Amino acid sequence: MQIKAGTKLFSAVCDTQIMVLRVPADDLDVTCGGLPMQTDEAAEKSLMSDDAGEGSLVGKRYVNEAETMEFLCTRGGKGNISVNGIALEIKQAKRLPSSD
Amino acid sequence: MSFQHNDNTHAVNYAHTLLAGLNLPPLSDATFPDIHPAINNARSGVQGFLPSKNKIIPVALADYADGALLALKGIAGNHTLKNNLPESGAILLGERMALFNTQTGQPVSAGGSCHLFKALDGYLAINLARDEDTDLLPALTNGKVSAPIEKQMLENILKEFCIEDLIPRGRDLGLAIAPVTLPDYNSFDNWVEVSRSTTSQRPATTPPPLVVDLSSLWAGPLTGSLLASLGAEVIKVESSNRLDGARRNEDDPAGEREFYDLMNGGKKSFTCDFTTQNGRQQLLQLIECADIVIEASRPRALRQLGIHAEKMVAEKPGKVWLSLTAYGRGTATENIIGFGDDIGVAAGLSALMEIIHGQPLFVGDAIADPLGGLHGALAAWSCWMNGGGIIDLALYKVLGFALSQDPFLRDFNKSDLIRRTSDWTDIINMSNENLYSIREPIKTAPLPGHHNEEVLRKLDAL
Numbered sequence: 001m002q003i004k005a006g007t008k009l010f011s012a013v014c015d016t017q018i019m020v021l022r023v024p025a026d027d028l029d030v031t032c033g034g035l036p037m038q039t040d041e042a043a044e045k046s047l048m049s050d051d052a053g054e055g056s057l058v059g060k061r062y063v064n065e066a067e068t069m070e071f072l073c074t075r076g077g078k079g080n081i082s083v084n085g086i087a088l089e090i091k092q093a094k095r096l097p098s099s100d
Numbered sequence: 101m102s103f104q105h106n107d108n109t110h111a112v113n114y115a116h117t118l119l120a121g122l123n124l125p126p127l128s129d130a131t132f133p134d135i136h137p138a139i140n141n142a143r144s145g146v147q148g149f150l151p152s153k154n155k156i157i158p159v160a161l162a163d164y165a166d167g168a169l170l171a172l173k174g175i176a177g178n179h180t181l182k183n184n185l186p187e188s189g190a191i192l193l194g195e196r197m198a199l200f201n202t203q204t205g206q207p208v209s210a211g212g213s214c215h216l217f218k219a220l221d222g223y224l225a226i227n228l229a230r231d232e233d234t235d236l237l238p239a240l241t242n243g244k245v246s247a248p249i250e251k252q253m254l255e256n257i258l259k260e261f262c263i264e265d266l267i268p269r270g271r272d273l274g275l276a277i278a279p280v281t282l283p284d285y286n287s288f289d290n291w292v293e294v295s296r297s298t299t300s301q302r303p304a305t306t307p308p309p310l311v312v313d314l315s316s317l318w319a320g321p322l323t324g325s326l327l328a329s330l331g332a333e334v335i336k337v338e339s340s341n342r343l344d345g346a347r348r349n350e351d352d353p354a355g356e357r358e359f360y361d362l363m364n365g366g367k368k369s370f371t372c373d374f375t376t377q378n379g380r381q382q383l384l385q386l387i388e389c390a391d392i393v394i395e396a397s398r399p400r401a402l403r404q405l406g407i408h409a410e411k412m413v414a415e416k417p418g419k420v421w422l423s424l425t426a427y428g429r430g431t432a433t434e435n436i437i438g439f440g441d442d443i444g445v446a447a448g449l450s451a452l453m454e455i456i457h458g459q460p461l462f463v464g465d466a467i468a469d470p471l472g473g474l475h476g477a478l479a480a481w482s483c484w485m486n487g488g489g490i491i492d493l494a495l496y497k498v499l500g501f502a503l504s505q506d507p508f509l510r511d512f513n514k515s516d517l518i519r520r521t522s523d524w525t526d527i528i529n530m531s532n533e534n535l536y537s538i539r540e541p542i543k544t545a546p547l548p549g550h551h552n553e554e555v556l557r558k559l560d561a562l
Contacts (some may be wrong), residue, residue, distance in 0.1 A: 003241040004242070004243040004248075005238035005239045005241075005242070006238065006239040006240065006241065006242035006243055006269070007242075008272075019272060019273060020239060020241055021235055021236060021238065021239050021273075022238065024236065042414035056319070058400060058435070059400060059401075059406060059435070061232075070235070072239070072273060072274065074272045074273075086473065090114075093342060094346060095230075095231065095342065095345060096212070096230070096316055096317075096342055096343070097229035097230045097231075097317070097345045097439075098345040098346060099196075099200075099211045099212075099213070099229070099317070099345070099346065099466075
């Protein structure tokens with residue numbers, strides 16, 4: 001699937017919704033709970049095909065180990081997010097702003 | 101509130117309105133100098149520091165700040181410590197600009213992070229306050245801008261997008277983003293929502309309440325500092341790896357350090373690591389023993405740490421939980437972030453400037469912050485005296501409600517507003533009054549974690 005910054009992806013197995021912040025120009029296999037994520041929300045969800053882990057947390061940013069890709073979870077769910085079969089990790093929160 | 105002359109000044113009338121919103125009676129002996137709202141605005145610095153050269157704001161912002169502080173002084177009753185409170189609310193509006201030497205009334209906020217942009221069908225404000233906010237701009241523009249992002253490029257690209265497309269996507273992304281538009285001022289029913297505690301209990305008169313202040317930057321810390329002035333013991337709690345960004349170092353300009361001292365000088369400092377089990381346990385214990393909790397995070401942030409306001413308030417009779425958010429608790433709004441300047445835009449101030457002066461501009465410095473902090477202290481102290489509960493204080497609603505007290509905004513009347521602007525401009529041009537003098541910090545704010553041992557001893561003794 002070819003995705004770009006701003007693309008919204010929906011889990012096929014749970015409530016998870018993510019938005020693409022940064023991706024390399026390759027084809028990526030983005031999955032949640034073991035099934036490919038979709039650009040439209042399915043009316044009925046399928047059963048999760050991999051082991052339930054911690055799931056996704058709304059508001060957290062998810063990155064791969066090399067931080068070449070970054071996704072924002074805009075709605076949390078039970079499924080874990082993976083790209084090309086490797087689970088993404090939560091990016092650590094950055095410094096608070098110094099003034100607004 | 102009306103702008104015809106009557107027995108009460110605007111500030112007194114507004115104080116009564118705020119108290120009515122808390123189901124409290126009006127002040128019995130309120131007196132407040134009858135300052136013209138135009139002069140009060142100018143002296144407060146909310147229009148910037150060259151009043152005659154700046155664009156008049158034809159709404160009584162400084163009077164609303166005065167009214168909120170007056171109401172707080174009113175409910176503090178004969179409390180001897182109330183003399184420690186600032187002289188007026190108005191002086192708080194411009195103090196950060198004065199200390200940071202910044203300027204308002206421009207298309208960029210005084211703090212420098214909030215920008216007004218033109219979209220296809222109107223203007224919007226985007227506040228890029230956090231370093232990583234810039235990373236969100238490619239997603240906001242469907243990949244049309246990419247790093248490194250230059251402002252000119254962003255300006256050009258945003259012109260291709262519609263407001264109704266950008267605002268929801270920006271908010272999904274967690275950006276502080278707001279349209280330049282006048283809200284429906286008739287929609288602001290009240291300035292605060294208080295859910296009274298089911299375990300309501302009147303507080304003991306002594307000792308003074310223990311306040312745990314989890315907030316950072318301006319609005320929440322200001323509330324905490326006002327409660328400290330009223331004698332509360334305030335512990336400022338920060339995650340040791342994510343300190344209040346407003347903290348300053350020795351080599352920062354003196355004015356910036358002074359502002360931090362004004363907000364946090366009278367507090368104790370406790371730090372622990374929210375990412376460790378031990379740190380989270382200490383945080384939970386502190387919150388459990390607090391009489392008043394001040395927090396300005398999105399509700400999900402504390403929930404993700406296993407801390408639930410409802411449960412905390414139910415478990416300790418009389419506990420007050422002050423939740424400061426941009427747009428209010430509840431699923432529709434609680435995840436939307438906002439800072440003082442973009443909330444000012446959302447509440448209609450920049451649209452008002454566009455209507456009156458032909459150009460959308462920022463009004464004041466993070467205007468929703470000092471106003472929100474003042475209103476927060478009023479809500480928290482009154483809730484504490486009346487048995488506790490959860491206070492849902494949305495900065496957007498505070499500012500929107502205050503502005504909705506103005507009949508020219510409530511029943512929007514452009515020609516009356518233009519006439520008022522011209523009257524107020526004449527008044528400012530004819531008067532030659534100084535800015536209010538800036539407050540001086542009573543104490544230097546403690547270094548991060550300065551009171552850790554003392555606080556831990558206290559927790560162990562419980």
